[in-house]
Amino acid sequence: MERKNAWKSYNNKANKELKSLCDEYIDYLSVAKTERENVKLIRNYCVQNGYKDIDELIKKKKKVKAGDKLYRVCMNKSVVMFNIGTAPIEEGMNILGAHIDSPRMDVKQYPLYEKEELAYLDTHYYGGIKKYQWVALPLALHGVIVKKDGTTVEVLIGEDADDPVFCVSDLLIHLAADQLEKKGSKVVEGEKLDVLFGSVPFVSKNKDEKEVKEAVKKNVLKLLKDKYDVEEEDFLSAEIEVVPAGRARDCGIDRSMVMAYGQDDKVCAFTSLKAMLDVDKVEKTTCTLLTDKEEIGSVGATGMRSMFFENTVAELLSLMGSYSELSLRRCLAKSSMLSSDVNAGYDPLYADAFEHENASFLGRGMVFSKFTGSRGKSGSNDANAEYIARIRAMMDKNKVFYQCAELGKVDVGGGGTIAYILSLYGMEVIDCGVAVLNMHAPWEVTSKADIYETYKGYKVFLKEA
Numbered sequence: 001m002e003r004k005n006a007w008k009s010y011n012n013k014a015n016k017e018l019k020s021l022c023d024e025y026i027d028y029l030s031v032a033k034t035e036r037e038n039v040k041l042i043r044n045y046c047v048q049n050g051y052k053d054i055d056e057l058i059k060k061k062k063k064v065k066a067g068d069k070l071y072r073v074c075m076n077k078s079v080v081m082f083n084i085g086t087a088p089i090e091e092g093m094n095i096l097g098a099h100i101d102s103p104r105m106d107v108k109q110y111p112l113y114e115k116e117e118l119a120y121l122d123t124h125y126y127g128g129i130k131k132y133q134w135v136a137l138p139l140a141l142h143g144v145i146v147k148k149d150g151t152t153v154e155v156l157i158g159e160d161a162d163d164p165v166f167c168v169s170d171l172l173i174h175l176a177a178d179q180l181e182k183k184g185s186k187v188v189e190g191e192k193l194d195v196l197f198g199s200v201p202f203v204s205k206n207k208d209e210k211e212v213k214e215a216v217k218k219n220v221l222k223l224l225k226d227k228y229d230v231e232e233e234d235f236l237s238a239e240i241e242v243v244p245a246g247r248a249r250d251c252g253i254d255r256s257m258v259m260a261y262g263q264d265d266k267v268c269a270f271t272s273l274k275a276m277l278d279v280d281k282v283e284k285t286t287c288t289l290l291t292d293k294e295e296i297g298s299v300g301a302t303g304m305r306s307m308f309f310e311n312t313v314a315e316l317l318s319l320m321g322s323y324s325e326l327s328l329r330r331c332l333a334k335s336s337m338l339s340s341d342v343n344a345g346y347d348p349l350y351a352d353a354f355e356h357e358n359a360s361f362l363g364r365g366m367v368f369s370k371f372t373g374s375r376g377k378s379g380s381n382d383a384n385a386e387y388i389a390r391i392r393a394m395m396d397k398n399k400v401f402y403q404c405a406e407l408g409k410v411d412v413g414g415g416g417t418i419a420y421i422l423s424l425y426g427m428e429v430i431d432c433g434v435a436v437l438n439m440h441a442p443w444e445v446t447s448k449a450d451i452y453e454t455y456k457g458y459k460v461f462l463k464e465a
Helices: 012-031 035-048 054-060 215-228 232-237 263-278 308-319 325-333 348-353 385-397 419-423 448-464
Strands: 069-074 078-083 094-099 104-115 118-126 139-146 152-157 195-198 238-244 249-251 257-260 286-291 336-340 366-369 402-404 428-433 435-437 444-447
Touching: 012 035, 012 257, 012 263, 012 448, 035 069, 035 078, 035 139, 035 263, 035 286, 054 069, 054 308, 069 308, 078 263, 078 308, 094 263, 094 448, 104 195, 104 215, 104 232, 118 215, 118 238, 139 232, 195 215, 232 238, 257 263, 257 448, 263 286, 263 336, 263 428, 263 435, 263 444, 263 448, 286 308, 308 325, 336 419, 336 448, 366 385, 366 448, 385 428, 385 448, 419 428, 428 448, 444 448
Parallel strands: 094 286, 094 336, 336 428, 366 402
Antiparallel strands: 069 078, 078 286, 104 118, 104 238, 118 195, 139 152, 139 238, 249 257, 257 444, 366 428, 435 444
């Protein structure tokens, strides 16, 4: 059963709304490439839209009531938002959940070294990547260095027009005969993903001083000291991410698509955020959860497997004067959720990886995935038919374009999301998001129509689920 192309349905009003939303999305992607940058920007959105910090309310022992809008941040890497409805919260919430981490390279704790008068930063890649895609392209450094006195130094190099950029070098084609005989996973190995960082040696003004060993490294350290007032040992408490340099861009002669780094899963994070902000008075409490570490299994204190979300709901119930272990369990079990994550867009150039009838296509609207996982549905959340029927009815009633899809052919591979973690509470959960071409590559592609339809669908879900 083929789904219609959403572009064919738009009038001038819809096209203007779509353009406005996607222009804002491109700006968002261009300044929020890391989890910390996302949380910083989301916090600004929250404050501008009247959301109050839950931790501040706890300190002041304030009460929470229907109509209140709240947010809470976890370690500057995850954030959750609530719009309190008029119905008792024990009746559950309508939850959108996406992740704001993306595949990249992280700078190691002992990163800086010199070889043959070239300085490098040693990295450890994060998430599932094709390593060969990350060589010979402009890269930027985003992150923080925290010194022993607690001072935080923000690092952002490679995004402004006057900034230098960085790269991982590659072997020239003239000498690459042996390299090209290797499997794709071995063409570039993980320990070769080191960032070219500098090449000018330090020269002492004192002519009598002996020539310095590792003079390029020393010069780099001097530049870091002069600009950021940091020492080499400060890398031990640094979080610096290596990401593709440059702004998100319109893609296609008709400007119908977006090409950018990190659209998995910031396309769902952004549309969830916008839907949350644009749905005002609600009967059932709404929640948007934007979390970290999904690309490496949702682990750690800022991942979905942590207690951050559950603890925050407990605090919320306490602020409402209705906390008990039973009311917490009832609230979570009676909630409905869209696990907002991307799906693999059908690529005709690689058709053999897809099962055509159950693939997601650019331009045909938001994508619902009954299950993810790999091969025999391993690691999957498998949504029940009754819940899917409710979702279908909502979307059809509100004329939202949507499609249902799997990630690819059954035995080819698969993927996961945060859905299975939230489903452990007994709530109804289904995966839902945007179709993406080039998923996990440095530059990914999405359809503006799908972004717009997903935003519309998320609003419908928050109001009517």
